[in-house]
Amino acid sequence: MKERKNNKSVISYLLEWLGTDRLRFIYSVLFAILNVAFKVIPYFIIGDVIRRLLAGEREKNIFLVQILLIALSFVIAELFRYLSTSLSHKATFVILANIRKAACDKLARVPLGYVKDVGSGTFKNIIVERIDSMETTMAHVVPEFTSGLLAPLIMVVYFFCIDWRLALLEFVPMIAGLLAMAGMMIGYEESFQNSIIKTKALNDAAVEYINGIEVIKAFGKAEKSYDKFVKAAREGADCFIEWMRRCNIWQGITLTVTPYTLLTVLPFGAWFVMNGSLSHADFVMCILLALGVTAPLTTMMGYVDDISKMGTIFGEVIGILEHEELKRPVRSVKKPEEYSVELRDVTFGYHEKEVLHGVDMKMPQGTVNAIVGPSGSGKSTIAKLIASMWDVSGGSILIGGIDIRELALADYNRNIAYVSQDNYLFDDTVMENIRMGRQSASDDEVIQAAKDSGCYEFIMRLEHGFSTVVGGAGGHLSGGERQRISIARAMLKNAPIVILDEATAYTDPENEAVIQASVAKLVQGKTLIVIAHRLSTITDADNIFVIKDGVVAEQGGHSELLANNGIYRQMWENHISVRDSAQEGGAAYA
Numbered sequence: 001m002k003e004r005k006n007n008k009s010v011i012s013y014l015l016e017w018l019g020t021d022r023l024r025f026i027y028s029v030l031f032a033i034l035n036v037a038f039k040v041i042p043y044f045i046i047g048d049v050i051r052r053l054l055a056g057e058r059e060k061n062i063f064l065v066q067i068l069l070i071a072l073s074f075v076i077a078e079l080f081r082y083l084s085t086s087l088s089h090k091a092t093f094v095i096l097a098n099i100r101k102a103a104c105d106k107l108a109r110v111p112l113g114y115v116k117d118v119g120s121g122t123f124k125n126i127i128v129e130r131i132d133s134m135e136t137t138m139a140h141v142v143p144e145f146t147s148g149l150l151a152p153l154i155m156v157v158y159f160f161c162i163d164w165r166l167a168l169l170e171f172v173p174m175i176a177g178l179l180a181m182a183g184m185m186i187g188y189e190e191s192f193q194n195s196i197i198k199t200k201a202l203n204d205a206a207v208e209y210i211n212g213i214e215v216i217k218a219f220g221k222a223e224k225s226y227d228k229f230v231k232a233a234r235e236g237a238d239c240f241i242e243w244m245r246r247c248n249i250w251q252g253i254t255l256t257v258t259p260y261t262l263l264t265v266l267p268f269g270a271w272f273v274m275n276g277s278l279s280h281a282d283f284v285m286c287i288l289l290a291l292g293v294t295a296p297l298t299t300m301m302g303y304v305d306d307i308s309k310m311g312t313i314f315g316e317v318i319g320i321l322e323h324e325e326l327k328r329p330v331r332s333v334k335k336p337e338e339y340s341v342e343l344r345d346v347t348f349g350y351h352e353k354e355v356l357h358g359v360d361m362k363m364p365q366g367t368v369n370a371i372v373g374p375s376g377s378g379k380s381t382i383a384k385l386i387a388s389m390w391d392v393s394g395g396s397i398l399i400g401g402i403d404i405r406e407l408a409l410a411d412y413n414r415n416i417a418y419v420s421q422d423n424y425l426f427d428d429t430v431m432e433n434i435r436m437g438r439q440s441a442s443d444d445e446v447i448q449a450a451k452d453s454g455c456y457e458f459i460m461r462l463e464h465g466f467s468t469v470v471g472g473a474g475g476h477l478s479g480g481e482r483q484r485i486s487i488a489r490a491m492l493k494n495a496p497i498v499i500l501d502e503a504t505a506y507t508d509p510e511n512e513a514v515i516q517a518s519v520a521k522l523v524q525g526k527t528l529i530v531i532a533h534r535l536s537t538i539t540d541a542d543n544i545f546v547i548k549d550g551v552v553a554e555q556g557g558h559s560e561l562l563a564n565n566g567i568y569r570q571m572w573e574n575h576i577s578v579r580d581s582a583q584e585g586g587a588a589y590a
């Protein structure tokens, strides 16, 4: 996921995510600089106070004004810190919201296979938790880092102006501290990557456990699955503990050594005073500067670790954003004038293994086309390629004679309604779930689609009718009910091409008859492509394509294929004998 496809820098991405809120960040930096300036001013005033005192000045009013100026500087510095931090917080929330939006938008444009391969747990972890974890660092990094870097810099310059020897000596503990911090960074990338892998494994184990809870319970595998989750949690904890143990040693040295600038400044300063090469006033000032320079540096060092983590998270997010998309133009080159579907020498494989090896199909506009074949032969894969969920590896798919890769996704989507086996319903009302077919549809149109698809009666029997919220993935409804709602959704869309990946699970006679009747209404005058498992439903189809081992083995009408005495005939005989023994019935699509 970290592979970069273009050379766009993180800064360019940040500016893009900031959009029109850039000014907020710029002001945040400006205020942070002003904060530093007002924090440093007291040191110059204190220097002057010490010099005056040691020179014998006794005018109280002068000292009073200087004390007031110091107090005022602190107040103003705090005000600028507040302004800088609140602006950077606002800008950070804009950035985080835009990162999430960009990642979610992107998921709709990449091939479905990529989303499935990476896993919903991993995506959720990146888009929710890991992006969230950047909030504090990102919001504080501008003010704290600016002052943590700039304030010591100004003080060191001032230090050099007073006494370059002590200024150099002051660096000795600081350099030792920096070296210890560098020690902390040894193997950092590797440890952090390892922690990411372990966290992903934990997330995936949790998602798998929750999603599979039904199967786990039914087959009494709760303990085994829970063990997998516990193992992932333990490995994650071990990895963090080991990493922290290593970091703690170096961090301890860093935090112990860095603040002790006085270890060198005090003895050498005293020696310089004694040999007359440093005045008393300058010596006191050097002590103050040596003390003042370390606090902001230590704060800044604390951020180095967080900034490295942020860099890794940005890498992951950018990995998603730069993942290859389905090859589609922003605007369609040409729009189809009719709605035939054609596959020309299509090859395709999930990962390395090719599953379709040169598939040719012609489905004229307004015809019923059935795709049949043994399990695993490639039927659903063909449907998903036509539905543009993946891109073909070779050959082409044409709608109305136009390659679908020349159509903008929006234009393409308008023309296709895909009813898959998953029948995913969102955790929303029944009304909104159906309206997903066409966002602009009125309530009356939604209700009409529900009536046409045979859902109306059971929806009205639900506790709140159309306002009933169906659980995540439609969990509160039966499989047959979910399928009827997806058909209503497709009906509302009223697309000229309908792909129906026929589910085999809901074969009780009542449901099947309703589903077949509603499908017959859905597809009137449309180009229908149906993946059929029950051959009795497609005997009247205009074209039947028999797929075997990723190629079209036979094609033609029902009688023609029976007369061929080939695979189809074999499948039909098997089907008849199963149907007879189960006394199966059912309406046909055409």
Ligand SMILES: Nc1ncnc2c1ncn2[C@@H]1O[C@H](COP(=O)(O)OP(=O)(O)OP(=O)(O)O)[C@@H](O)[C@H]1O
Binding pocket: 113, 116, 350, 355, 373, 374, 375, 376, 377, 378, 379, 380, 381, 382
């Ligand atoms: N997401 C995936 N990743 C890897 N391989 C896959 C994936 N989906 C399907 N396959 C493989 O591709 C081949 C064709 O699968 P496909 O689902 O298209 O068959 P099918 O004819 O629709 O089967 P069924 O009738 O059982 O639904 C099978 O070998 C299957 O294991």
